[in-house]
Amino acid sequence: MSVVDFVDPHSYASACQPLTTHISLFLYLDFPTSTIHGAALVTVSDEHNGPFFLDTRLLTIHQVLNAQTLASHPWSLSPTVDPIKGQRLDVPLNNERAFLILFSTSPSASALQWLSPPQTFNKAHPFVYTQCQCIHARSIFPCQDTPGARICYKASLNIPSQLSAVMSAQHVDRRAPVPGETKKFGSNLFNFDFESLWCAEGRVVEVFEMNQPIPPYLFAFAVGELGFREVGPRTRVYAESVPAVLDAAALEFAGTEETIRQAEKLFGDYEWERFDLLVLPPSFPCGGMENPRMVFLTPTVIKGDASGAQVVAHELAHSWTGNLITNQTNEHFWLNEGFTTYAERRIVEVVQGEDIAALNIGIGWRGLNREMERFKENLEFTKLKTKQEGVDPDDVYSEVPYEKGFQFLWRIEREIGRPAFDEFLKKYIASFKFKSIDTETFLKFLVENVPGIEKQIDLELWTEGTGIPPDAYEPVSSVYTKIVSLANEFKLGKIPREDEVADWKGQEWELYLENLPKSVEASQVLALDERYRLSESKNYEVKVAFLQLAILSKCRDYYSEVEKTLKEVGRMKYLRPLYIALVQGAGKEEEKILAKRVFSEARDCYHPIAQGVVESIFAKHL
Numbered sequence: 001m002s003v004v005d006f007v008d009p010h011s012y013a014s015a016c017q018p019l020t021t022h023i024s025l026f027l028y029l030d031f032p033t034s035t036i037h038g039a040a041l042v043t044v045s046d047e048h049n050g051p052f053f054l055d056t057r058l059l060t061i062h063q064v065l066n067a068q069t070l071a072s073h074p075w076s077l078s079p080t081v082d083p084i085k086g087q088r089l090d091v092p093l094n095n096e097r098a099f100l101i102l103f104s105t106s107p108s109a110s111a112l113q114w115l116s117p118p119q120t121f122n123k124a125h126p127f128v129y130t131q132c133q134c135i136h137a138r139s140i141f142p143c144q145d146t147p148g149a150r151i152c153y154k155a156s157l158n159i160p161s162q163l164s165a166v167m168s169a170q171h172v173d174r175r176a177p178v179p180g181e182t183k184k185f186g187s188n189l190f191n192f193d194f195e196s197l198w199c200a201e202g203r204v205v206e207v208f209e210m211n212q213p214i215p216p217y218l219f220a221f222a223v224g225e226l227g228f229r230e231v232g233p234r235t236r237v238y239a240e241s242v243p244a245v246l247d248a249a250a251l252e253f254a255g256t257e258e259t260i261r262q263a264e265k266l267f268g269d270y271e272w273e274r275f276d277l278l279v280l281p282p283s284f285p286c287g288g289m290e291n292p293r294m295v296f297l298t299p300t301v302i303k304g305d306a307s308g309a310q311v312v313a314h315e316l317a318h319s320w321t322g323n324l325i326t327n328q329t330n331e332h333f334w335l336n337e338g339f340t341t342y343a344e345r346r347i348v349e350v351v352q353g354e355d356i357a358a359l360n361i362g363i364g365w366r367g368l369n370r371e372m373e374r375f376k377e378n379l380e381f382t383k384l385k386t387k388q389e390g391v392d393p394d395d396v397y398s399e400v401p402y403e404k405g406f407q408f409l410w411r412i413e414r415e416i417g418r419p420a421f422d423e424f425l426k427k428y429i430a431s432f433k434f435k436s437i438d439t440e441t442f443l444k445f446l447v448e449n450v451p452g453i454e455k456q457i458d459l460e461l462w463t464e465g466t467g468i469p470p471d472a473y474e475p476v477s478s479v480y481t482k483i484v485s486l487a488n489e490f491k492l493g494k495i496p497r498e499d500e501v502a503d504w505k506g507q508e509w510e511l512y513l514e515n516l517p518k519s520v521e522a523s524q525v526l527a528l529d530e531r532y533r534l535s536e537s538k539n540y541e542v543k544v545a546f547l548q549l550a551i552l553s554k555c556r557d558y559y560s561e562v563e564k565t566l567k568e569v570g571r572m573k574y575l576r577p578l579y580i581a582l583v584q585g586a587g588k589e590e591e592k593i594l595a596k597r598v599f600s601e602a603r604d605c606y607h608p609i610a611q612g613v614v615e616s617i618f619a620k621h622l
């Protein structure tokens with residue numbers, strides 16, 4: 001098969017084969033071995049005769065069965081393992097639409113983090129959760145792991161009865177295992193009696209259904225000792241059953257329903273019925289993950305001042321841009337994140353005001369410029385539409401699709417005016433909902449619906465050009481200008497007066513620190529912290545930005561705080577800058593030794609995706 005037959009550089013899914021439309025899953029979660037034993041009934045769009053390919057990573061395939069007769073079905077795994085795509089599962093079909101796969105996951109599955117009781121908040125029970133974006137669903141079950149293959153699914157999770165499960169799907173039932181419900185899988189096909197395992201004492205089955213087609217990266221579940229608080233008519237906040245965590249989360253996200261209502265005014269009806277939130281243990285590698293019906297959040301977004309609601313605004317915006325309309329492949333990732341960043345800031349502007357929205361844009365502008373420096377030797381990844389053949393999307397994850405994508409859409413808004421752009425957005429969402437599209441499809445739709453736009457804006461430069469286009473726009477507001485001015489004065493040795501920062505919260509400090517030089521005198525760092533205690537901030541954006549400044553300035557007084565921070569959180573947004581600051585550049589042997597020691601001690605507390613990010617930093621700089 002030639003490369004051009006593949007629909008996605010990160011998947012074995014073939015353009016010559018039908019797409020999967022539905023998967024029914026029976027998943028037995030074995031906490032002692034950090035393994036899932038499962039069965040997947042795969043249904044495709046049309047009867048197919050010939051090879052059919054699925055993506056797998058570190059999966060043990062026990063057997064493939066005919067969906068009707070349960071007779072053994074031929075199958076094979078590719079003999080080689082691609083370091084990015086994993087192994088190809090080939091199931092030759094004979095005018096069939098469905099087949100059954102029996103499989104087990106690996107304890108090293110890249111989408112799963114299994115936590116022992118000491119690694120959780122409550123310290124009493126184990127916990128497991130998923131993170132499938134970008135291409136990690138294939139480590140949980142065989143699938144066409146490309147965002148172009150949207151699926152509906154039903155999942156039955158067999159778990160210890162003292163635990164409960166949540167999922168990016170509608171909860172249908174919690175019941176005892178039914179004898180005989182897995183008999184069709186055969187008792188010897190797993191090399192053990194799966195039926196006896198399924199019906200063992202002390203187990204319960206949680207059943208979920210997702211009847212709206214989603215890309216595989218939005219498949220998500222979490223299992224642990226969970227509690228919840230009601231915060232709105234369609235929102236519960238879930239977390240481990242620790243009252244302090246649940247109460248803090250409920251307070252932080254109390255305004256969620258109003259945020260949903262404002263978003264609906266901007267983008268149309270919310271299509272997913274529920275908008276529940278799950279606050280995960282500190283090892284969760286992302287700020288948030290927009291899983292439909294059940295958004296996953298890091299506990300670091302609970303800041304005590306409701307500012308964490310901005311992360312919720314971003315994940316909510318994904319309900320339209322990303323979940324309803326999805327990028328065809330990760331080469332068009334900006335269609336998810338650029339649109340969502342724009343939508344998030346429109347929501348924030350309505351709910352929290354223009355000044356806060358301007359601060360967000362300013363922080364994003366600094367981040368975009370920082371990414372241009374990061375990719376100065378690989379300009380491909382300063383484009384919106386990228387080429388990723390042979391590239392792991394986790395390795396090139398950056399703010400570029402978010403912030404350059406935002407700037408592109410903001411540029412269009414400025415050109416045609418906000419009312420016209422709002423109408424365009426609603427039409428765009430209505431036209432492509434529940435579809436996966438590429439950049440060319442978006443541009444064609446744009447030109448058709450905004451006549452002459454291609455003469456006013458260089459669309460090719462914005463989507464395929466490198467760097468920041470000249471008509472990008474740094475935000476202008478009195479608050480933003482004041483903060484940048486004070487940051488410039490710091491370069492001259494002036495620390496802001498207390499009356500100048502009296503009303504500052506986390507975002508103001510984050511923007512201030514982002515605008516400081518990469519390194520200053522250690523004495524300046526000490527003086528700034530002595531006055532404002534930024535190293536002790538409960539807001540991790542502020543704390544990490546300060547600690548990064550301290551490392552780059554070789555202010556070693558804070559290295560114990562750096563170590564503590566790297567051990568207490570697993571969010572990649574914090575790990576990446578701190579580890580890079582420790583290992584980048586010459587003459588930093590003490591810092592490199594510290595980085596390697598801390599990682600060796602903290603590694604098991606990081607999600608596998610975060611482990612890979614840190615290891616790639618070490619591979620580049622050590």
